[in-house]
Amino acid sequence: MSNISELSLTKIINGIKKKDFTSEEVTKVFINNSQNSKKLNAYISECFDDALKSAKSFDKKKDYNGLLSGVPIAVKDLFCTKDVKTTAGSKILHNFIPTYESTVTSNLWSKGAFLLGKLNCDEFAMGSSNETSFFGNVVNPYGKQLVPGGSSGGSASALAAELTPATIGTDTGGSIRQPASFTGIVGLKPTYGRCSRWGIAAFASSLDQAGPMTKNVEDCALLLQAMSGYDPKDSTSVDAKVENYSSKLTENVKGLKIGIPNEYRVDNMPTEIDNLWKQGIDYLKDAGAIIKNISLPHTVYALPAYYIVAPAEASSNLARYDGVKYGHRAKGKNLIEMYENTRSEGFGDEVKRRILIGTYVLSSGYYDAYYLKAQKVRQLIKNDFDKVFSDVDAILTPSTPSSAFKIGDKTDDPVSMYLNDIFTVPVNLSGLPAISVPAGYDENNLPLGLQIIGKAFDEQTILNLSLAIEKRANFKKNFKVWWS
Amino acid sequence: MSIDKDTVKHISKLARISLDEKKIDNLSKDLSSIMKFIEKLNKINTDKTNPLTSIINASLKSRKDEVKDGKIRSQILKNSPEKNEEFFVVPKVIE
Numbered sequence: 001m002s003n004i005s006e007l008s009l010t011k012i013i014n015g016i017k018k019k020d021f022t023s024e025e026v027t028k029v030f031i032n033n034s035q036n037s038k039k040l041n042a043y044i045s046e047c048f049d050d051a052l053k054s055a056k057s058f059d060k061k062k063d064y065n066g067l068l069s070g071v072p073i074a075v076k077d078l079f080c081t082k083d084v085k086t087t088a089g090s091k092i093l094h095n096f097i098p099t100y101e102s103t104v105t106s107n108l109w110s111k112g113a114f115l116l117g118k119l120n121c122d123e124f125a126m127g128s129s130n131e132t133s134f135f136g137n138v139v140n141p142y143g144k145q146l147v148p149g150g151s152s153g154g155s156a157s158a159l160a161a162e163l164t165p166a167t168i169g170t171d172t173g174g175s176i177r178q179p180a181s182f183t184g185i186v187g188l189k190p191t192y193g194r195c196s197r198w199g200i201a202a203f204a205s206s207l208d209q210a211g212p213m214t215k216n217v218e219d220c221a222l223l224l225q226a227m228s229g230y231d232p233k234d235s236t237s238v239d240a241k242v243e244n245y246s247s248k249l250t251e252n253v254k255g256l257k258i259g260i261p262n263e264y265r266v267d268n269m270p271t272e273i274d275n276l277w278k279q280g281i282d283y284l285k286d287a288g289a290i291i292k293n294i295s296l297p298h299t300v301y302a303l304p305a306y307y308i309v310a311p312a313e314a315s316s317n318l319a320r321y322d323g324v325k326y327g328h329r330a331k332g333k334n335l336i337e338m339y340e341n342t343r344s345e346g347f348g349d350e351v352k353r354r355i356l357i358g359t360y361v362l363s364s365g366y367y368d369a370y371y372l373k374a375q376k377v378r379q380l381i382k383n384d385f386d387k388v389f390s391d392v393d394a395i396l397t398p399s400t401p402s403s404a405f406k407i408g409d410k411t412d413d414p415v416s417m418y419l420n421d422i423f424t425v426p427v428n429l430s431g432l433p434a435i436s437v438p439a440g441y442d443e444n445n446l447p448l449g450l451q452i453i454g455k456a457f458d459e460q461t462i463l464n465l466s467l468a469i470e471k472r473a474n475f476k477k478n479f480k481v482w483w484s
Numbered sequence: 485m486s487i488d489k490d491t492v493k494h495i496s497k498l499a500r501i502s503l504d505e506k507k508i509d510n511l512s513k514d515l516s517s518i519m520k521f522i523e524k525l526n527k528i529n530t531d532k533t534n535p536l537t538s539i540i541n542a543s544l545k546s547r548k549d550e551v552k553d554g555k556i557r558s559q560i561l562k563n564s565p566e567k568n569e570e571f572f573v574v575p576k577v578i579e
Contacts, residue, residue, distance in 0.1 A: 095563075096563055099556075151489075193542065206539065232545075232547050235544045235545060235547075236540075238540060238542050239542075239545060298528070301525055303521075303525045304521060304522045308522055319500075322500070323565060323570050324564070324565075325560075326563035326565075328565070329566065335575050335576075336573055337502075338574065340500050341502055343501045343502075344501050344502040344503065352511070356492070356495050356501070356511065357515060372535055375534070375535035375537075376526055376533040376534070376535045377528060377530060379534060379535060379536040380530070382536060388495075413517075414514055416519050429539075437540060456540060456541070
């Protein structure tokens with residue numbers, strides 16, 4: 001095989017099974033690509049030696065029964081990995097070596113995959129451009145000046161640049177789907193509870209969910225299947241049957257009803273995004289789906305509600321970083337000063353902003369006005385979805401309001417950065433599954449994605465619809481390797 | 485509502501994050517613009533809405549309260565920035 005890294009995850013697994021190539025050969029190719037990718041800054045920790053050992057031992061054992069037999073996979077550095085440094089992109093965890101493995105990653109390893117490395121991300125997954133990482137910003141393979149999106153920016157960039165055959169990220173407000181859209185890959189946020197959150201550095205516990213990021217829809221179905229499932233260690237994970245998404249994957253979506261929400265036509269949306277959306281509607285019509293106009297009237301309140309709920313939960317979750325049990329510790333003349341200095345040195349600006357907003361909205365006298373209000377609005381947003389899903393099977397929207405923007409463009413204005421997640425946040429607030437599938441290019445040849453939102457636990461339908469779009473859009477990546 | 489410098493100082497104390505004057509200045513500006521954005525929610529009447537308590541229509545499973553591991557003190561202490569043989573070490577709390 002001349003170019004293994006161009007192959008999809010599914011083809012690599014099949015190739016290993018058919019003995020077209022060995023796990024070691026595959027692993028060497030991705031290690032080589034990764035070693036030549038320093039300019040992208042996608043990795044925080046490299047596990048190349050151990051990956052090669054795992055590959056060799058796989059080739060000796062020849063156990064091809066696992067869903068992910070013999071493939072190296074690099075993962076977002078938010079997943080705790082046993083004996084491998086896990087930083088969450090933060091200085092406060094720069095030296096943290098977990099003594100346990102997250103459930104989602106151990107699901108991958110138990111199916112035959114092994115760890116290739118830990119990928120860069122926004123600090124504690126707080127960001128939409130991968131510029132808040134303590135380990136520096138990640139670069140989009142589509143251009144030296146471009147962000148890959150965030151927070152799973154290292155994952156998106158690494159996958160698009162063929163540094164890993166597939167990867168996983170986490171999505172609290174769009175952190176899988178937005179970078180997927182910016183880098184021309186497929187990214188899926190599962191239904192809340194579909195995957196265990198155990199062992200993932202927590203950001204906002206009622207919103208966080210891990211999900212697959214892959215080259216195509218077929219791979220996405222496979223990886224979702226491998227990582228999903230009930231976990232007694234996460235009481236919010238749901239004991240619902242994990243479908244065999246791969247075997248049920250079909251582009252036959254005839255008769256499915258697709259909602260087009262009027263409220264997603266936002267002001268100043270670039271014409272090319274609107275055109276892409278129309279194109280997506282045509283693709284699904286061509287595939288036999290029925291298009292219906294729908295209304296989700298509370299959409300406009302989703303982002304403001306999110307920026308109460310997410311920081312509130314974050315401020316509680318991040319209270320654990322105190323310099324005592326693990327991570328960075330600063331000096332202080334007493335215990336309180338040690339805490340204050342540790343957290344001041346350890347957290348970056350965006351994380352501080354969110355902790356402070358969260359502390360403020362939860363503080364005495366403000367709880368009802370902000371947090372309780374936001375949870376009420378969240379209920380209204382969820383009601384909107386419940387109502388339309390009695391009539392339609394899925395919803396089609398753009399993934400993002402723009403293509404990848406320039407590094408540094410939005411760092412001075414937090415609110416302008418937040419607006420990036422306008423189409424993705426309502427889904428997290430409602431716990432629904434959604435996927436971003438690459439569907440076209442803008443005038444600067446930058447990729448654009450379409451988002452399909454599904455009913456709770458109906459990942460299969462959104463995968464099938466994505467496949468129908470993928471077959472018609474015939475999206476091909478169009479960058480040359482400039483970084484090695 | 486704008487967040488003035490005194491409020492920033494107050495909440496940074498609650499959040500146990502020390503800040504210098506310049507940071508307090510910047511944060512006062514940033515947090516005020518974020519709060520202004522958040523206050524869009526005041527336009528909507530929610531008097532008759534109950535707050536969301538669960539996003540999935542499934543009740544949480546309970547499990548038996550039983551010890552699954554234990555005797556892992558050395559593992560727990562492994563990442564501690566300062567420890568002696570059995571304890572986490574912190575600056576003196578009681579004079």
